[in-house]
Amino acid sequence: DVKVTQSSRYLVKRTGEKVFLECVQDMDHENMFWYRQDPGLGLRLIYFSYDVKMKEKGDIPEGYSVSREKKERFSLILESASTNQTSMYLCASSSSGTGDTDTQYFGPGTRLTVL
Amino acid sequence: GQNIDQPTEMTATEGAIVQINCTYQTSGFNGLFWYQQHAGEAPTFLSYNVLDGLEEKGRFSSFLSRSKGYSYLLLKELQMKDSASYLCAVNDDYKLSFGAGTTVTVRA
Numbered sequence: 001d002v003k004v005t006q007s008s009r010y011l012v013k014r015t016g017e018k019v020f021l022e023c024v025q026d027m028d029h030e031n032m033f034w035y036r037q038d039p040g041l042g043l044r045l046i047y048f049s050y051d052v053k054m055k056e057k058g059d060i061p062e063g064y065s066v067s068r069e070k071k072e073r074f075s076l077i078l079e080s081a082s083t084n085q086t087s088m089y090l091c092a093s094s095s096s097g098t099g100d101t102d103t104q105y106f107g108p109g110t111r112l113t114v115l
Numbered sequence: 116g117q118n119i120d121q122p123t124e125m126t127a128t129e130g131a132i133v134q135i136n137c138t139y140q141t142s143g144f145n146g147l148f149w150y151q152q153h154a155g156e157a158p159t160f161l162s163y164n165v166l167d168g169l170e171e172k173g174r175f176s177s178f179l180s181r182s183k184g185y186s187y188l189l190l191k192e193l194q195m196k197d198s199a200s201y202l203c204a205v206n207d208d209y210k211l212s213f214g215a216g217t218t219v220t221v222r223a
Contacts, residue, residue: 004157033210033211040123041215042202042213042214042215042216043202043211043213044213045210045211045212048210058210090157090158102145102146102206103148103160103163104148104160104211106159108156108157109157
C-alpha cells in the first residue's frame with residue numbers, strides 16, 4: 001500500500017512566521033506535489049517536483065517555496081505566513097509511468113490556520 | 116488555462132443511482148481521473164479513463180468522450196457511506212488539474 005504522510009494534521013501559526021510542512025512517501029515515487037484546497041475552489045497546485053532537487057511552479061506558487069533534498073521527502077515552506085494562506089494543504093506522489101500509473105496518492109492533509 | 120466544470124452538489128436516496136458530470140477544456144490531455152474525498156480526509160483514487168467509453172468497477176462506472184470533453188461518474192446502489200465529494204481531474208503531462216468537486220449527499 002502506498003503511504004504518504006504529512007508532519008502535522010493541524011497547525012496554528014501567527015502572521016509573519018516561517019512555516020514548514022513536511023511530506024514523506026514510501027513508494028519510491030519520482031513525482032511529488034503540493035496542493036491547497038479551499039471551499040469552492042477545489043485543489044490548486046502550488047509546486048511539484050519530478051526528481052530530487054528539481055522543482056516546478058504550479059498554478060499558485062506566490063508566497064511559497066519548496067525543497068526536495070531526498071526522493072522520499074518534499075517540503076513546503078511559507079517564508080512569511082499570511083492570513084490568506086489559511087487552508088488545507090495536501091501532499092501527493094506518483095510514479096513517472098504512463099496511463100493510470102500517473103495516479104496520485106494523497107497524504108491526510110494539514111489544516112493550517114494563520115492568525 | 117484549464118477549465119474543469121462539475122456540479123457543486125447532488126442529493127440522492129439510498130439504493131438509487133447518481134450520475135456526476137464533468138466537462139473540461141484543457142491545453143493537454145493524458146487521461147481523466149475521478150477521486151472520492153470524505154469530509155476531513157484525503158482524496159482517494161476511484162477510476163481512470165484515457166480512451167473513449169465506459170470503465171466499470173463494481174458499483175462505480177466512469178465514462179469518457181474525448182471529442183466532447185466530457186466525462187461522468189456513475190454511482191449505483193447508493194449507500195450512506197457514498198456521501199462524499201467527488202473530484203474530476205484531468206491529467207496533463209503528469210500534472211492534474213482538478214474541478215471544484217461535487218458533494219453527494221445520500222439520504223435514507
